[in-house]
Amino acid sequence: MSAPKAPDTIRRLERTSHGVRRALTFWRRSVQARVVASTVLLSAIVVGIVGVFLIQQTREGLVDNRVSKVIAEAENETTDARNKLGSVPGTDVNEAGQQDDLVEPLIARGASRGFAVALSPAIGKGSSISDGGAKFTPGLDLTSVPEGLQRHFDKPAATAWTFTTIRTTRDITGLPEGPGIVVASQVTLPADNSTYTLYYLYSLSEERGTLDLVAQALLTAGVLLLLLVAGLAWVVARQVVTPVRMARRVAERLAAGQLQERLRVTGEDDLARLATSFNQMASNLQKQIRQLEELSRLQRRFVSDVSHELRTPLTTVRMAGDVLHDARSSFDPGTKRAAELLQTELDRFETLLADLLEISRFDAGAAVLDADDVDLVDVANRVVESTIALAEARDIRVIVENPGHRCLAEADVRRVERIVRNLVTNAIDHAESRDIHITVAGDEHSAAIAVRDHGVGLGPGESAMVFNRFWRADPARARTSGGTGLGLSIALEDTHLHGGWLQAWGRPGQGSQFRLTLARRLSQPLRYSPLPLVPVNTSESV
Numbered sequence: 001m002s003a004p005k006a007p008d009t010i011r012r013l014e015r016t017s018h019g020v021r022r023a024l025t026f027w028r029r030s031v032q033a034r035v036v037a038s039t040v041l042l043s044a045i046v047v048g049i050v051g052v053f054l055i056q057q058t059r060e061g062l063v064d065n066r067v068s069k070v071i072a073e074a075e076n077e078t079t080d081a082r083n084k085l086g087s088v089p090g091t092d093v094n095e096a097g098q099q100d101d102l103v104e105p106l107i108a109r110g111a112s113r114g115f116a117v118a119l120s121p122a123i124g125k126g127s128s129i130s131d132g133g134a135k136f137t138p139g140l141d142l143t144s145v146p147e148g149l150q151r152h153f154d155k156p157a158a159t160a161w162t163f164t165t166i167r168t169t170r171d172i173t174g175l176p177e178g179p180g181i182v183v184a185s186q187v188t189l190p191a192d193n194s195t196y197t198l199y200y201l202y203s204l205s206e207e208r209g210t211l212d213l214v215a216q217a218l219l220t221a222g223v224l225l226l227l228l229v230a231g232l233a234w235v236v237a238r239q240v241v242t243p244v245r246m247a248r249r250v251a252e253r254l255a256a257g258q259l260q261e262r263l264r265v266t267g268e269d270d271l272a273r274l275a276t277s278f279n280q281m282a283s284n285l286q287k288q289i290r291q292l293e294e295l296s297r298l299q300r301r302f303v304s305d306v307s308h309e310l311r312t313p314l315t316t317v318r319m320a321g322d323v324l325h326d327a328r329s330s331f332d333p334g335t336k337r338a339a340e341l342l343q344t345e346l347d348r349f350e351t352l353l354a355d356l357l358e359i360s361r362f363d364a365g366a367a368v369l370d371a372d373d374v375d376l377v378d379v380a381n382r383v384v385e386s387t388i389a390l391a392e393a394r395d396i397r398v399i400v401e402n403p404g405h406r407c408l409a410e411a412d413v414r415r416v417e418r419i420v421r422n423l424v425t426n427a428i429d430h431a432e433s434r435d436i437h438i439t440v441a442g443d444e445h446s447a448a449i450a451v452r453d454h455g456v457g458l459g460p461g462e463s464a465m466v467f468n469r470f471w472r473a474d475p476a477r478a479r480t481s482g483g484t485g486l487g488l489s490i491a492l493e494d495t496h497l498h499g500g501w502l503q504a505w506g507r508p509g510q511g512s513q514f515r516l517t518l519a520r521r522l523s524q525p526l527r528y529s530p531l532p533l534v535p536v537n538t539s540e541s542v
Helices: 006-029 031-086 095-113 147-152 205-255 270-326 333-364 376-386 388-393 413-430 487-498
Strands: 115-119 160-166 178-189 194-203 372-375 398-401 408-411 436-442 446-453 501-507 511-519
Touching: 006 031, 031 095, 031 160, 031 178, 031 194, 031 205, 095 115, 095 178, 095 194, 147 160, 147 178, 160 194, 178 205, 205 270, 270 333, 372 376, 372 413, 376 388, 376 398, 376 413, 376 436, 376 446, 388 413, 408 413, 408 446, 408 511, 413 436, 413 446, 413 487, 413 511, 487 501, 487 511
Parallel strands: 398 436
Antiparallel strands: 115 194, 160 178, 178 194, 372 408, 436 446, 446 511, 501 511
């Protein structure tokens, strides 16, 4: 027969592995299956213990009863034999005749009563029952008499018994092969005044049959009981698990935004009260979510309306401010300073207004991409050139670590430059006159740019909050770049618009690092970044 082909074997192994995984998944996810299995297992242990105890008690009762009967019967037979021997003068018969007179009636009665007899040679003549000279029921295998019992009667002793295995050379009426009992008693023949041992062999086949019947009945009852327990456990567990599963499905639909979903309430038990409480919770959540959505909508509309309404007066004020700023040389020192401050604050206000308008476009879903292949190395260099004056004012060097090759990503160059500019200006604000390093890397799947400063860093939990609108790690800290508090929020929205990652790492006193990761193509999902988020010179893993 040829061996199975390798592909067939692999397919069988895969099907087996798949089946095992499905079984393990079902076991992990099904509370009902675990409850039923645990209940059946515990019930099987209890039924097994009870069954073993009952069988043991039944066996002991049957055996004890059988032993008592056969001992009594053997003693009666021995007593009758002694009485008959005592009534016959020793000179009337010889030794062999008395042995025949002793054994043959016992063999005849044994055939009708279901026992066998063996008469050993006289004690002290140096021969055992298996050496010859013994008289016994025809067909009995003398190895049925245990040697230990024979040695026990090498000298005069009282009646004794033991268990044995009955063996025969041919069928004996009423004495099947198998487990049995041997009862031994001694008699003295008047002919030679010698002591002989009589062995009575009784079968335990009826008791064994009874035990087998009891064991089979207990096994059948145990299996039926386990099936009944399994069915009851399944029904009970289902009554408890079904509402839980319904609650899970409703909770999943609520999480998916279907806030109108509710549990069906039936009855007045604990599960019904749980469903009622769940529905009340869902109603309260729906109400609060709708209130928050309405507040958010009003907030977005307010920001959008205010931003647009402020553009016209700001334009007028800007024109007047430009006139005053251009004529400041003819003013007295106080007025000249006021004109310069007005120009500075107008620049800051215009930046804030532009950021608010951009945020409102994101909230309205009106932001779109003008995508093209963008080299992040060129983006980093342009941002450094545009922020060099701000960095020099803080005595900070911004260093671009050029990878020596282009790092391309399909993106909107204007938005990517705005992201990197926001990261660099934020690093300048917190670098504390230390160098800032910009690292760029890319491969065939993605490109990334990381901005690393060595300033105050971020505290625990602040890496997630740093992108919140208007959030500041230290409100008392001055903003030298004139930021609005919306730069990182806009950067995060721009990143999400590209389907990329914008992540932050920081530790107090060790500075911080922000990493932007973009896919090589907009249609490709991101799976990893070519740059580590945690700087390699720190003690943390990447």
